Amino acid sequence: MIKVIIADDQEIIREGIKYLIEQDPEIEVLGVAGNGSEALELCETIKPDVVLMDIVMPEVSGVESTLLIKEKYPDIKVIILTTFNHDENISKALENGADGYILKDIKPKELILAVKSAASGLRVLHKDAFPSIVKKVSDQRKMSLIQKDELTNLLTPREIEIINLVVDGKDNRDIANSLFISEGTVRNTISLILKKLNLRDRIQLAVYAVKNDIG
Incomplete structure (x- = not known):
């Protein structure tokens, strides 16, 4: 209960x-x-x-x-x-x-x-x-602790594409429709991204992406 x-x-x-x-x-x-x-x-x-x-x-x-x-x-x-x-x-x-x-x-x-x-x-x-x-994070962007090229090497182009859609506020269905892939693939990819970046959820992911200028 x-x-x-x-x-x-x-x-x-x-x-x-x-x-x-x-x-x-x-x-x-x-x-x-x-x-x-x-x-x-x-x-x-x-x-x-x-x-x-x-x-x-x-x-x-x-x-x-x-x-x-x-x-x-x-x-x-x-x-x-x-x-x-x-x-x-x-x-x-x-x-x-x-x-x-x-x-x-x-x-x-x-x-x-x-x-x-x-x-x-x-x-x-x-x-x-x-x-x-x-928007608030974007307006108050700080210097990244991780070089952008390191992130680019860590993440695949498709993962970066999905991250950008998460930042835009798109849900899994919207992302799937935009990229012509299944919602299951989106969920799995986001889970993998979170694991790679040691983040908890898509809110942290969006904030992290803006701070580190991923895109």
């Missing part, structure tokens, strides 16, 4: 989210909070697996609360669930240790999947938020 806490300053939102995700028999909401401070207190007593965290709340914001929770309980997964798709909010939340950032227009089944994915250790990010992450 995945234990969840919902933090949102609007009761109707909290109850709506609770109702939706508890339609899945593997998820149980053990507490709700009206601000970031209450969320931290619930984490201390309940020790949930996942916290669904709004950003704009009184007293302590979701971004601040994420930092406090992750500092004390790094194993608790925090997903930012908000209506705001601002570059600064996204980057700050992820810097503070958030395990995901999704928008409230997400479909119920996708929300349930996001909770399960985070609980299993995967990072989740709303498709509309992905370009913001890449």
Whole structure:
């Protein structure tokens, strides 16, 4: 059973989210909070697996609360669930240790999947938020620690082509259609790339690619 806490300053939102995700028999909401401070207190007593965290709340914001929770309980997964798709909010939340950032227009089944994915250790990010992450890294590009020619030797032309499509925010189906290959081939290739570069997921891959000017 995945234990969840919902933090949102609007009761109707909290109850709506609770109702939706508890339609899945593997998820149980053990507490709700009206601000970031209450969320931290619930984490201390309940020790949930996942916290669904709004950003704009009184007293302590979701971004601040994420930092406090992750500092004390790094194993608790925090997903930012908000209506705001601002570059600064996204980057700050992820810097503070958030395990995901999704928008409230997400479909119920996708929300349930996001909770399960985070609980299993995967990072989740709303498709509309992905370009913001890449843009911010691009704007703040640092000197690469690895020479570009070394990366070119490490990666095949097809792998670099797929990386560029990941940076563009394309999902596996889009990439497969663009390159006229199967989705399975795309998944396998991305897994191989992650292993080669010692990265965890496609978000890290996109950030890494922009920082190192892969393309």
